[in-house]
Amino acid sequence: MDQDLTDFTKCLQILQKKIEKKGLQIDMIVTLGGLGGRFDQIMASVETLFHAANITPFPVIVIQECSLIYLLQPGKHKLHVDTGLEGAWCGLIPIGNPCESVTTTGLKWNLTNQVLKFGTLVSTSNTYDGSGIVTIETDKPLLWTMAIKR
Secondary structure, X not given: OOOOOOHHHHHHHHHHHHHHHHXXXXXXEEEEOOXXXXXXXXXXXXXXXXXXXXXXXXXXXXXXXXXXXEEEOOEEXXXXXXXXXXXXXXXXXXXXXXXXXXXXXXXXXXXXXEEEEOOOEXXXXXXXXXXXXXXXXXXXXXXXXXXXXX
16 A cells, blocks of 8 residues: 555545445445544545545545535535534635635625635635525635534
8 A cells, every 4th residue: 555645545445446346326425533633634634635536436524523524626516504413614725726716605704706725815714694505616626614513
């Protein structure tokens, strides 16, 4: 196995092979843990989400205690935030590259063709407008994060 990859990334590779071999029908991969403790390990979990796009066609979601992260690929996304499991806050974080154009609906503080990048703007501590649906359009991969109820 490649030592340049994290154990989480290696696990996704193994899992995808098993899914293919057994012909399993799944909608997504949910990982419990990986967002607590050492900051470098948290960032390694985020980095694995970038690798995941080349490993599996399924969305990979990471959940730990009261937080959830999901890497949105370029394009339009529709998130249902009316399940009753959502906490109060959410955010959009440009990891890897600046996002030159981000547009949202369904948030208290929506973005319209906004540039998101470190040193300029990172959308944290946002919340929902009560519509139950958040739409996000991005030109680059963008990390969605949200609170979840325990």
